[in-house]
Amino acid sequence: MANSDFVKATLMATTKKKTAAPAKKSTTKSAKSTNFATAPINKSLTKEAKIALYRTIVGIRRFEERSLRAYNQGKIGGFLHLYIGQEAVATGIVSLMEENDHIITAYRDHGHALAVGMSMNECMAEMYGKHTGCSKGKGGSMHFFAPDKNYWGGHGIVAGQTPLGAGLAFALKYKGLKGCALAFLGDGAVNQGSFMETLNLASLWNIPVVFVIENNGYSMGTSLKRSSAEENLAHRADGFDMEWEVCNGHDVFEVREVANRAMTRAREEHKPFLLEIRTYRYRGHSVADANHEKYRTKEEIEEYKRTKDPVNVIKQQLLADGTLTEDEAKKIDQEKKDEAEASAKFADESPVAPRSEIQTDVYWEVDNDSESKLKGTYFFND
Amino acid sequence: MGEEVAQYNGAYKVTEGLWEKWGDKRLIDTPISEAAFSGLAIGASALGIRPVVEMMFMSFSYVAIDQLFNNASFCRYMSGGLMNIPIVVRGPANGGTNVGATHSHTPENMVANHPGLKVVCPSNAYDAKGLMKAAIRDNDPVFVMENTLLYGEKWDVPEEEYIVELGVANILKEGSDLTIVSHGRCAMISLQAAKTLEEKHGISVEVVDLRSIRPLDEETILRSVKKTHRALLVEENKPYCGVDAQISHIIQLKAFDYLDAPVHRVSAIDAPQIYAKELENWQIPNEERIIEMALKCLA
Ligand SMILES: Cc1ncc(C[n+]2csc(CCOP(=O)(O)OP(=O)(O)O)c2C)c(N)n1
Ligand SMILES: [Mg+2]
Numbered sequence: 006m007a008n009s010d011f012v013k014a015t016l017m018a019t020t021k022k023k024t025a026a027p028a029k030k031s032t033t034k035s036a037k038s039t040n041f042a043t044a045p046i047n048k049s050l051t052k053e054a055k056i057a058l059y060r061t062i063v064g065i066r067r068f069e070e071r072s073l074r075a076y077n078q079g080k081i082g083g084f085l086h087l088y089i090g091q092e093a094v095a096t097g098i099v100s101l102m103e104e105n106d107h108i109i110t111a112y113r114d115h116g117h118a119l120a121v122g123m124s125m126n127e128c129m130a131e132m133y134g135k136h137t138g139c140s141k142g143k144g145g146s147m148h149f150f151a152p153d154k155n156y157w158g159g160h161g162i163v164a165g166q167t168p169l170g171a172g173l174a175f176a177l178k179y180k181g182l183k184g185c186a187l188a189f190l191g192d193g194a195v196n197q198g199s200f201m202e203t204l205n206l207a208s209l210w211n212i213p214v215v216f217v218i219e220n221n222g223y224s225m226g227t228s229l230k231r232s233s234a235e236e237n238l239a240h241r242a243d244g245f246d247m248e249w250e251v252c253n254g255h256d257v258f259e260v261r262e263v264a265n266r267a268m269t270r271a272r273e274e275h276k277p278f279l280l281e282i283r284t285y286r287y288r289g290h291s292v293a294d295a296n297h298e299k300y301r302t303k304e305e306i307e308e309y310k311r312t313k314d315p316v317n318v319i320k321q322q323l324l325a326d327g328t329l330t331e332d333e334a335k336k337i338d339q340e341k342k343d344e345a346e347a348s349a350k351f352a353d354e355s356p357v358a359p360r361s362e363i364q365t366d367v368y369w370e371v372d373n374d375s376e377s378k379l380k381g382t383y384f385f386n387d
Numbered sequence: 388m389g390e391e392v393a394q395y396n397g398a399y400k401v402t403e404g405l406w407e408k409w410g411d412k413r414l415i416d417t418p419i420s421e422a423a424f425s426g427l428a429i430g431a432s433a434l435g436i437r438p439v440v441e442m443m444f445m446s447f448s449y450v451a452i453d454q455l456f457n458n459a460s461f462c463r464y465m466s467g468g469l470m471n472i473p474i475v476v477r478g479p480a481n482g483g484t485n486v487g488a489t490h491s492h493t494p495e496n497m498v499a500n501h502p503g504l505k506v507v508c509p510s511n512a513y514d515a516k517g518l519m520k521a522a523i524r525d526n527d528p529v530f531v532m533e534n535t536l537l538y539g540e541k542w543d544v545p546e547e548e549y550i551v552e553l554g555v556a557n558i559l560k561e562g563s564d565l566t567i568v569s570h571g572r573c574a575m576i577s578l579q580a581a582k583t584l585e586e587k588h589g590i591s592v593e594v595v596d597l598r599s600i601r602p603l604d605e606e607t608i609l610r611s612v613k614k615t616h617r618a619l620l621v622e623e624n625k626p627y628c629g630v631d632a633q634i635s636h637i638i639q640l641k642a643f644d645y646l647d648a649p650v651h652r653v654s655a656i657d658a659p660q661i662y663a664k665e666l667e668n669w670q671i672p673n674e675e676r677i678i679e680m681a682l683k684c685l686a
Contacts, residue, residue, distance in 0.1 A: 082484070082485035082662075082664045083484065083485040083486040083487065083662065084486055131662075134485065134662055134663030134664050134665070134666070135663070140662075142661070142662060142663035142666070143487075143488075143659075143661050143662055143663070144487055144488075144662055145485060145486070145487045145662035145663075147486075147487055147489075148487055148489075148662070160489075161486075161487060161489035161490055162446075162447065162449070162450065162489050163419050163447075164419075165450075165489075193418065193419045194419065196418035196419050196420045197419060197420060197450065198420070198422050198423070198450070199450065224418075224419055225390070225391050225395065225398070226391050226394065226395035227390070227391065227394075227395075227416060227418070231416060232418040232419070233418065296395060296396075300394065300395065357663055357665050357666065358663065358666065360666060360669055362661075362666070363656050363658050363661050363666055363669070363670055364656065364657065364658045367658050367659065384657045384658075385625075385626040385627045385657050386626070386656070386657060387626060387651070387652045387653055387654055387680065
């Protein structure tokens with residue numbers, strides 16, 4: 006039942022591309038030994054920028070660990086889908102975003118939210134269902150939004166965000182803006198019709214969208230093997246005449262190197278791209294998933310943590326290249342723990358929205374007391 | 388057939404133990420492809436097998452609406468009765484668990500709005516078993532709307548075989564001053580409210596649990612209202628075009644002369660489901676709101 010060779014498979018994930026562009030014949034070994042930190046897109050990073058990547062990855066980790074405690078204390082309700090183990094994916098890709106780039110994802114959305122610069126306070130408060138939350142406590146953990154940061158959510162229905170991602174990209178092209186949209190989804194989400202329909206549209210209409218499959222090997226308790234007939238998910242792009250690449254998700258520099266190609270191509274050529282990033286989630290599907298050591302082995306989880314923990318991987322890289330000292334790394338870690346702790350306090354002390362808020366944000370006219378005067382009944386109360 | 392129904396025992400453990408017992412042939416884990424597997428179930432049923440499709444949440448049936456609302460409901464009609472679709476689509480359809488708007492739908496009204504489909508909403512374990520058996524044996528597509536909050540409740544259920552027929556309501560409590568008509572978990576909350584109304588306000592309330600939304604037991608509703616002369620309708624649906632909008636129409640049309648007060652309602656506060664726990668608990672019907680409205684209806 007356990008997808009025990011998933012870890013092996015991720016070790017073997019080779020960077021591939023379909024097109025004429027300089028073919029990279031990466032094999033198992035070279036993929037493993039490539040130092041992505043020296044790739045041009047990473048080499049140009051300043052010391053501060055590298056530290057910022059580390060801060061983001063650590064911040065996501067500490068924030069989520071704190072939210073888990075709050076959930077276990079009953080402060081957070083509903084579902085809590087933790088991103089722990091996958092942090093380098095959102096961090097790497099978001100770090101490449103330019104002014105006109107936009108991003109949208111599914112319910113496992115805390116990492117992307119913090120990476121685009123949402124505050125721990127507004128995110129934690131949202132999970133606590135408080136008025137000070139990013140969505141006033143109306144959306145919860147699965148529905149973080151920050152349009153001011155080009156972040157269009159947090160979506161609860163599997164793959165439902167993927168056509169929206171294409172829509173963001175369509176609008177960019179329509180308005181003549183040079184940018185791309187990033188639409189994240191999981192390895193289970195690829196089997197929704199809406200995603201496959203969207204792949205076709207994106208390619209047919211040359212829409213600058215980059216689909217990012219965060220392949221963590223499982224959709225809830227179902228391993229990739231048991232849900233997809235073709236396990237190489239990126240290959241689906243071939244059926245739509247779309248470019249694709251596969252890479253590992255534990256090394257933020259690898260993510261950046263590969264995603265940069267996809268995003269640049271989308272921006273420059275108005276072409277969609279399908280990226281499959283092999284990653285891993287440490288926790289259950291959601292915190293309520295008590296089975297998560299039944300459909301996979303403990304060893305599988307431990308092995309990934311030991312060899313590929315994204316927090317540790319970047320830390321070792323930055324220590325090795327002299328960007329950080331052990332003390333500085335510790336200090337950042339402590340800062341992020343404190344920030345997460347403070348966000349829990351902020352959330353706890355924040356008020357719940359008044360009952361009247363239940364019926365706001367439903368219709369624009371009603372909220373804005375529209376000049377054109379409201380005609381007709383908008384709400385039907387008992 | 389459904390997501391995580393076999394090896395994982397069901398996201399809410401409804402199918403626990405069935406895979407061990409019946410194996411891969413009868414318990415089938417699906418990819419997250421609701422449109423495909425519900426359509427597949429419809430096709431398979433045409434050749435006489437009786438698929439039971441689980442929607443992990445009824446909310447997720449929304450990505451399969453064409454299959455369910457076009458194919459399941461109209462194949463029989465459009466073939467002039469040549470084709471039958473004996474499938475069951477079941478899964479939780481409720482709010483009250485702070486999972487936000489996309490996961491809290493109660494679409495029994497939408498299903499009932501499609502002639503050809505049937506829909507039941509068990510409020511307790513006894514009915515859940517009896518209605519499920521009836522649904523599987525039924526020759527038409529039947530939706531069974533469950534409730535994750537009721538999964539945690541305990542009731543005695545006979546081991547032996549029994550059926551709860553579709554289209555037969557259940558009187559949970561007899562009374563003479565007011566009729567509350569309700570279904571699903573709201574029927575249980577209404578029953579609690581009825582007890583409080585009796586103890587604290589000396590009001591005798593009859594509680595009718597619909598059990599089946601389509602077919603609908605009009606007769607029991609009307610008999611009760613003609614006896615008490617007052618009706619309060621309670622459902623978790625949003626009010627506009629909710630199940631109770633239809634029931635209200637039936638009562639005014641067929642029992643108008645018996646009514647001593649307008650028909651009253653308690654439904655969800657008319658907005659997408661809010662996440663925040665305190666607010667969601669206020670948004671969906673609760674005992675306090677039911678009692679308040681009952682007193683208004685009696686005033
Ligand atoms: C249409 C729909 N079906 C089912 C679900 C329930 N569900 C939520 S997440 C999930 C698994 C998704 O797995 P994957 O796409 O791999 O993403 P991951 O959770 O691994 O990030 C399922 C079945 C849903 N939210 N929406
Ligand atoms: Mg997954």
